[in-house]
Each structure stands twice: as structure tokens, then as C-alpha cells.
Amino acid sequence: MNESDVFRALADPTRRAVLERLLDGEKNATELREGLGISQPAVSQHVAVLRSAGLIAEKKNGRHVHYSLAPDGLAPVFDWLTRYRAFWPARVERLKTLLKEMDQ
Amino acid sequence: MTPMDEVRTEPDEVVVECEMEASPEKLWRALTEEAFLSDWLDASPSDEGMEGPSYRLIEAEPYSRVCYAWHDPDHPDAPPTVTIELERLPAGRTWFRLTHGPVASANHVVAANTNRPPLAMAA
Numbered sequence: 001m002n003e004s005d006v007f008r009a010l011a012d013p014t015r016r017a018v019l020e021r022l023l024d025g026e027k028n029a030t031e032l033r034e035g036l037g038i039s040q041p042a043v044s045q046h047v048a049v050l051r052s053a054g055l056i057a058e059k060k061n062g063r064h065v066h067y068s069l070a071p072d073g074l075a076p077v078f079d080w081l082t083r084y085r086a087f088w089p090a091r092v093e094r095l096k097t098l099l100k101e102m103d104q
Numbered sequence: 105m106t107p108m109d110e111v112r113t114e115p116d117e118v119v120v121e122c123e124m125e126a127s128p129e130k131l132w133r134a135l136t137e138e139a140f141l142s143d144w145l146d147a148s149p150s151d152e153g154m155e156g157p158s159y160r161l162i163e164a165e166p167y168s169r170v171c172y173a174w175h176d177p178d179h180p181d182a183p184p185t186v187t188i189e190l191e192r193l194p195a196g197r198t199w200f201r202l203t204h205g206p207v208a209s210a211n212h213v214v215a216a217n218t219n220r221p222p223l224a225m226a227a
Contacts, residue, residue, distance in 0.1 A: 003180075004180075007183065074115065080182045080183075081118065083176075083179070088111070088202055089111055091146060092109065094143070095124075096124065096125075097144075098143050099124065099125070099134060102133070102134065102140070
């Protein structure tokens with residue numbers, strides 16, 4: 001898993017929807033598919049991308065596979081978010097100050 | 105940051121929105137002239153800075169939209185686009201929206217049909 005894979009995995013809205021569904025807890029493939037409006041093979045493809053990016057974990061239970069969020073999967077994204085959630089508001093504040101200083 | 109500012113976050117997007125006490129024309133200068141950018145943006149024009157983030161102006165629609173390619177050596181694979189949209193308000197004011205996210209952002213589609221808190225906040 002690296003930062004590039006994680007961001008690429010997150011870039012797709014369907015994959016984000018899959019992750020959101022797992023926020024409530026683990027789900028099997030059928031439960032995961034509900035409400036997404038895409039075929040099972042398509043779900044499997046998205047799941048494979050999310051797994052290889054380290055974002056979801058799978059657990060086999062008899063014939064069923066259960067998927068859950070991987071605990072540290074989003075860590076690279078958190079690092080970036082932490083930085084830029086502080087960075088941009090500070091920059092915007094500085095821009096406001098600059099606008100006051102500028103001539104019309 | 106003042107209480108007026110709204111900061112929203114998707115897993116791969118940071119958005120800051122606020123009202124500015126300046127016209128779109130004045131903001132435009134601050135967003136496109138390098139002397140002003142170096143004052144507020146805290147990043148180097150592309151290829152000059154070896155340390156810290158760098159930007160390159162890649163799109164400019166006068167008084168309404170600018171787009172910068174963004175590169176941060178600490179996060180080389182992070183979302184590469186910073187877009188600022190301006191909307192004219194009465195009395196010489198401007199609505200300002202900055203979005204740092206992926207190139208072809210489909211985030212607004214997702215945002216429109218979900219009432220859940222953003223993933224990154226909840227996970």
C-alpha cells in the first residue's frame with residue numbers, strides 16, 4: 001500500500017460509496033452491493049482495488065466473505081488532510097489581509 | 105480562520121468557502137499576479153522551489169475561476185489541483201470557494217446524494 005494507490009482508489013465515487021457502506025460495520029458481498037446499483041462483478045472489481053490499496057480487509061467465514069474497513073488504510077490520506085485542513089484556512093486568512101492592504 | 109469560513113472535507117478534497125470584502129476584479133489580481141500570490145499562497149512558482157509546495161497557474165477565466173496545479177514534495181501523490189471559484193455579490197463583495205482535490209472531481213455528485221458525514225471525519 002502506498003499513498004498513490006490510496007488516492008487513486010478514492011478517486012472513484014463508487015469505491016467511495018463502498019467505503020461509506022462499511023462505516024456501519026462489516027458486510028458480505030451481497031450486502032455491500034445493495035443500493036449501489038451496479039453488478040456483482042463490478043462490485044468485485046472495486047473491492048479488489050480497495051483491497052490492494054489497503055483500504056478494506058476481508059475475512060472468510062465458511063462460504064461467505066465479509067468485508068470491513070482496514071484500520072490504518074486511510075492513514076496516508078489523514079496525513080494529507082491534516083496538513084491541508086490547516087493550511088488552506090490560514091492561507092485564506094492571509095489573502096483577506098492582503099486584500100485590505102492592496103490598492104483598489 | 106473566522107467563524108464565517110466554512111471548511112468541508114471529503115477523503116481526498118479540502119474546501120474552504122467564505123465571503124470576501126473585495127470585488128472579483130480585486131481578487132482576480134491577488135489570485136493571478138505573482139507578486140500577490142507570493143504574499144498569501146505560501147508556495148513557490150513551479151520548478152523554482154525545491155522545498156515545500158509549488159504551484160502553476162493552469163486555467164484562468166477572468167473574475168470567475170482560476171486553477172493551479174499543486175505539487176507538495178511531502179505528498180507527491182496527493183490530489184494535484186487547486187481551484188478557486190468567484191461569484192459576484194452585491195456591494196462589491198465576492199463569494200470565494202477554494203477546492204483542493206483530484207483533477208476531474210466527481211465529489212459534488214457524491215456530496216449531493218449523501219447526508220452522511222464525510223468519510224474521513226467518521227472513519
